[in-house]
Amino acid sequence: MSNQLDSRWDAIVVGAGLGGMSSAACLAAAGKKTLLIERHTVIGGSSHVFRRKKQWEYDCGVHYMGGCGPGEAVPAVMQGLGLDDRIEWLQLDPNGFDTVRGPDLEFKVPAGWDAYLDSLIRTFPKHEKKLRFYIRVMRKIGEGFDRSSMNLGQGSAFARSSDAAKKVGWAMPFFMMPHAAFLASCGFDPKTLLALSVQDGALASTPLELPVGMAAIFLQDYVGGGAWYPKGGGQMFSAGFAEVIESHGGTILTNTEVEKIIVEGGSVKGVKLKGGEALSAPVVVSGGDIKRTYEDLVGRDGMTDSMAKKVDRMKMSTPLINAFFSVKQDLRKSDNSNYFIIPSWDDAGSLMSLKDMGQRLLKPKGREPVEWAMDYAANQPAYVQCSTRRDPDNMRSAPLGHGVVEVQSLAPYDPAMWGIKGLDVSSGEYRDSKKYLQVKEIIIEGFARRMEKAYPGSSLNVIDAELGTPAAQERFTFTSGGSAFGLQPNWRQIGPFRPGTKTEIKGLLLAGASTVWGPGTVGSILSGVHAASVATGRDLLKEMQSGGMIADRSRMRQWPSDFDPLLESRGSAARKKREAKGRKNSAIS
Ligand SMILES: Cc1cc2nc3c(=O)[nH]c(=O)nc-3n(C[C@H](O)[C@H](O)[C@H](O)COP(=O)(O)OP(=O)(O)OC[C@H]3O[C@@H](n4cnc5c(N)ncnc54)[C@H](O)[C@@H]3O)c2cc1C
Numbered sequence: 001m002s003n004q005l006d007s008r009w010d011a012i013v014v015g016a017g018l019g020g021m022s023s024a025a026c027l028a029a030a031g032k033k034t035l036l037i038e039r040h041t042v043i044g045g046s047s048h049v050f051r052r053k054k055q056w057e058y059d060c061g062v063h064y065m066g067g068c069g070p071g072e073a074v075p076a077v078m079q080g081l082g083l084d085d086r087i088e089w090l091q092l093d094p095n096g097f098d099t100v101r102g103p104d105l106e107f108k109v110p111a112g113w114d115a116y117l118d119s120l121i122r123t124f125p126k127h128e129k130k131l132r133f134y135i136r137v138m139r140k141i142g143e144g145f146d147r148s149s150m151n152l153g154q155g156s157a158f159a160r161s162s163d164a165a166k167k168v169g170w171a172m173p174f175f176m177m178p179h180a181a182f183l184a185s186c187g188f189d190p191k192t193l194l195a196l197s198v199q200d201g202a203l204a205s206t207p208l209e210l211p212v213g214m215a216a217i218f219l220q221d222y223v224g225g226g227a228w229y230p231k232g233g234g235q236m237f238s239a240g241f242a243e244v245i246e247s248h249g250g251t252i253l254t255n256t257e258v259e260k261i262i263v264e265g266g267s268v269k270g271v272k273l274k275g276g277e278a279l280s281a282p283v284v285v286s287g288g289d290i291k292r293t294y295e296d297l298v299g300r301d302g303m304t305d306s307m308a309k310k311v312d313r314m315k316m317s318t319p320l321i322n323a324f325f326s327v328k329q330d331l332r333k334s335d336n337s338n339y340f341i342i343p344s345w346d347d348a349g350s351l352m353s354l355k356d357m358g359q360r361l362l363k364p365k366g367r368e369p370v371e372w373a374m375d376y377a378a379n380q381p382a383y384v385q386c387s388t389r390r391d392p393d394n395m396r397s398a399p400l401g402h403g404v405v406e407v408q409s410l411a412p413y414d415p416a417m418w419g420i421k422g423l424d425v426s427s428g429e430y431r432d433s434k435k436y437l438q439v440k441e442i443i444i445e446g447f448a449r450r451m452e453k454a455y456p457g458s459s460l461n462v463i464d465a466e467l468g469t470p471a472a473q474e475r476f477t478f479t480s481g482g483s484a485f486g487l488q489p490n491w492r493q494i495g496p497f498r499p500g501t502k503t504e505i506k507g508l509l510l511a512g513a514s515t516v517w518g519p520g521t522v523g524s525i526l527s528g529v530h531a532a533s534v535a536t537g538r539d540l541l542k543e544m545q546s547g548g549m550i551a552d553r554s555r556m557r558q559w560p561s562d563f564d565p566l567l568e569s570r571g572s573a574a575r576k577k578r579e580a581k582g583r584k585n586s587a588i589s
Pocket residue numbers: 014015016017018019020037038039040043044045046047060061062063064065066256257258259287288289320321322408473476477478479484485486511512513514519520521522524
């Protein structure tokens with residue numbers, strides 16, 4: 001297929017995650033001849049869905065999103081790309097989009113800072129004074145860095161951060177403190193500290209690493225503006241972006257790996273595909289993993305010494321694992337909330353024991369895999385989510401009377417712990433390791449118990465279960481260390497210290513979770529818009545936030561009633577084949 005491909009493009013985008021796809025859609029809509037290249041058979045990266053037995057659809061990396069309410073940045077982008085009538089937003093319960101549940105404890109996390117404070121005070125009445133101070137700080141920081149009120153498109157990350165810092169004022173000194181240290185300094189006991197920080201896992205972080213600022217921005221995104229889910233599931237983004245790209249003259253190549261980004265004299269010249277073909281473009285946007293982009297695609301020869309040192313120091317976020325369950329239980333009728341389940345308080349006796357728990361379960365160097373897996377399965381908190389409940393009309397998710405549940409948590413990458421040391425990941429060789437299968441089984445059983453705490457009775461009604469591991473994440477999205485949230489959001493790698501869009505190589509731009517816009521779905525989408533802005537010399541986000549359309553809606557197809565977003569995510573060649581088949585069938589009939 002690639003030998004029929006034009007070899008000259010205005011822009012080539014490497015990797016079809018949310019950052020790469022949004023970038024390619026904006027570039028194509030803005031009139032650039034754009035090529036989007038993806039290794040996998042479908043586009044989407046972490047946001048893709050997968051199906052089993054024609055009955056179940058599992059959402060991998062889109063469970064809920066902040067910043068998607070009316071007037072916020074992501075809906076503005078969808079409107080500007082002509083996708084607002086295709087990507088609809090479903091709100092999780094505003095009275096409790098998250099529920100934190102542990103033995104003898106439960107509280108809801110509602111939309112609205114005052115409601116959140118009330119909920120916490122009702123749960124921990126003894127701590128009222130401390131909670132008022134804690135929430136005052138978090139709210140002050142969160143509102144200062146609120147994405148919906150920041151001019152996201154303009155100025156440097158440094159300028160934006162310093163504008164926001166001025167708004168945050170007296171609370172700014174807390175910004176870089178680790179969340180756990182701040183909670184401890186407020187005087188919370190270890191059990192309350194664990195309950196107030198368990199949501200940090202949704203940013204692929206522990207409270208020991210996550211700066212207060214990032215925890216506050218996370219709360220602002222969700223508590224400040226509510227929690228949202230795209231109707232039809234995470235794959236709708238891929239289908240929508242593909243529609244814009246292809247209707248505006250762009251091409252999507254799947255099953256194709258970029259082996260090198262060609263750099264000459266400090267400027268990007270194009271890419272070389274695995275197999276040898278070279279394609280030229282004055283702009284290359286990399287939406288793939290940041291370390292691999294520099295180390296493998298650009299290579300040491302294309303980097304200055306200082307860049308190479310920066311790349312060496314980059315630390316990726318802790319991987320997430322996801323257990324996928326299909327159950328015979330009518331979850332469409334359950335509460336529309338996610339659950340953060342803390343299985344026991346055994347490790348919350350002191351700050352030291354909490355720290356030890358993190359070390360024991362997430363950095364378990366030298367432990368025997370089965371022994372580690374049993375400890376992990378018994379003690380690791382997990383986040384339980386149900387796509388069938390979030391979008392009850394999506395019949396692809398599960399048949400009536402059934403549901404799919406995703407149970408997710410942080411986990412170590414360490415191949416030794418998964419029983420796959422020395423086995424190849426990209427070929428899938430690791431999947432046959434007996435130890436790997438045994439470790440997975442133990443964790444699936446443990447995570448079924450977390451699911452049971454969220455949906456009583458469900459663990460007795462499991463039809464199918466599987467576990468996505470850090471190795472699976474690496475195989476499907478080609479990320480270093482199986483990370484799903486890009487660079488770890490620690491104080492050295494957030495705000496102005498996180499990579500921006502431009503690189504030291506002229507014409508090479510970055511998009512995705514590791515950029516200053518990230519991590520997560522919203523940040524990745526915005527990063528792509530920003531990369532396209534730099535490439536086109538326009539402030540596309542500002543244009544779209546002011547109600548401007550950059551795409552031409554009239555070029556886009558109507559979607560049929562049986563529209564399948566996964567089918568539409570297989571690239572341009574597959575789409576042409578389907579269209580030709582459709583024409584042939586209608587000629588015959
Ligand atoms: C289990 C899980 C749950 C999550 N839940 C949420 C959530 O509820 N809310 C939220 O906001 N975020 C969530 N996230 C995070 C979010 O999904 C990701 O941060 C985001 O999707 C990352 O997008 P990205 O643009 O960085 O690209 P990625 O998703 O990392 O995709 C990069 C793509 O580039 C391709 N690629 C890489 N290198 C090459 C190459 N050389 N040639 C061709 N193609 C290449 C890869 O195959 C991949 O498809 C979750 C993630 C996971 C894994």
